[in-house]
Amino acid sequence: MSGILPTIGLALLRWMSHWPLAWLHALGAALGWLTWLASPSYRRRVRANADLAGVSAADRRRSVSEAGRMVGEVPWLWLMPPDGRVLPRVRWQGAEKVDAAIAAGRGLVLLTPHLGSFEVSARAIVERWGAQQPLTVLYRPARNTFLRELEETARHRPGLATAPANLSGVRQMLRALKKGEMVGLLPDQVPPDGQGVWAPFFGQPAYTMTLAARLVQQTGAAVLVLCCERLPGAAGFEVHLLDLVEPLPAGNDEAAQVQAARIVNRTMEAVIARWPHQYLWGYHRYKRPRAAPGTLP
Template sequence: MPSLFHLFSLLPLWLLHGVGAALGWLVFLVSGTYRRRFLQNVHQAGYRFADVRAAVGHAGRMVAELPRMWLRFEPPACEMVRPDPVEQAWARGRGIVFLTPHLGCFELSVQAAARRWSAERGPITILYRPARQAWLAQVMETARNRPGVQAVPTALSGVRQMIKALRRGEAVGLLPDQVPPDGQGLWSPFFGRDAYTMTLAARLVQQTGASVIIARCERKSWGRGYTLYFEELPLPLSDSLETAVLQLNQAMEQTIRQCPSQYLWGYARYKKPRAEQSAAAQVAP
């Protein structure tokens, strides 16, 4: 498996995306559990399968492009559109919380932002949970700690480092539609159905006054690269944690609806959280 992973990292993007699209459809056709979850999530959001069928192939493309994103330091072509909200957020001097759902090449979102701003503004801090397989854990450690990106553990120490980074006027990055462990989230509507949603993003903003920037990195066709978009929240985040979490879910919905064909509809967004007690459930000053 490590050799295959390294081989994939050397392939051109157009070939990776072609192989990935085929892989996505193969899994969709073979796995009844995955297919049912995919279709249930699509219908929950009010779409027909015909509206988002391209998302089947994009799920495979996401898997196939990971070796390149993790192991190669020369960046793929990424066009950055409307960076003004980010520049305005930096000017406020209170740090930035970058949020992106499981849409498009979310791995590249933080890498591209770091290449653009980290030399001047400091590294972007992200949470990192090591893989259980030793070879994959080594690969991920190399991938996460890239120039301009600082990976910290999913523990109270990592959360404290995120808070310190924000208070220095730096940035952090999170996937807010990822289901957190039990005790680290709230049940909040997502496309009209309650989903267990992390509170960390909202707590970081509430404690530090940081700006929230929504990022989405869409794949271009035929392996021609990516387009990265940035948006601010339409309204300031509420002081109420429950309301703030709902605001972020609604922001994720709006972002996904701008490119539903590249969202990971097969992700188990409505699953029950795993039982895990972790210090990261708390955000300490």
């Protein structure tokens, strides 16, 4: 039975991957509200996190549907044929910033918050620039074996590499940046203990990764914020390339790390304020970090 269920699940996802995106979004929105109704802890977290950020009740309700739509996109995105492309559905704002970094021969760190279609953003970057400069993304493998294998298969695309969230993954990203390539990570993801500092996020202390700043400091890479807005009516996506609210500090001591974390968090706050209805307010942003599997170089 344990081997049959994943097979049935994969067959179902493959069938759904051929659905129109509007159908998947409709199903996803319904699943989002079912999750809301079925999980008191999820409701509490969404409300608490959104209230801290001053999000309106209307935008908070919209975020429940948008979180479901993100899940609904999974079959379409992860099981897309090898020759399938997301670019025909993507509009761009700020693409010239990536062109400038590539022309200068610099590595590029892309910071993507838990907002909108962040999985689509990585695919769009690779389809547009991957042949010139590959992209390495940091990720945490799913605990479920079936989901982990599906993730790894889905993310295996030309120009796209994945790096595990541990010491070897950090070294992989450093090598990529030193070759002038691109790397991507989620700066609002809670890092392991010892790999972050406490910094305000919407007025509440949040354990914030120092990895982004260290990558920039050690390689001289450029840094941009990458957001993928989900357009209404399944009309596609708009990818935004944005600057930090201010440059990261040059130092690498504890004070500089805290300052960098504050800058990153203030940048995330500004970005989220533009699209509060597309942020994953159910993410446990304020949890205490888990134990670190290793130390950063």
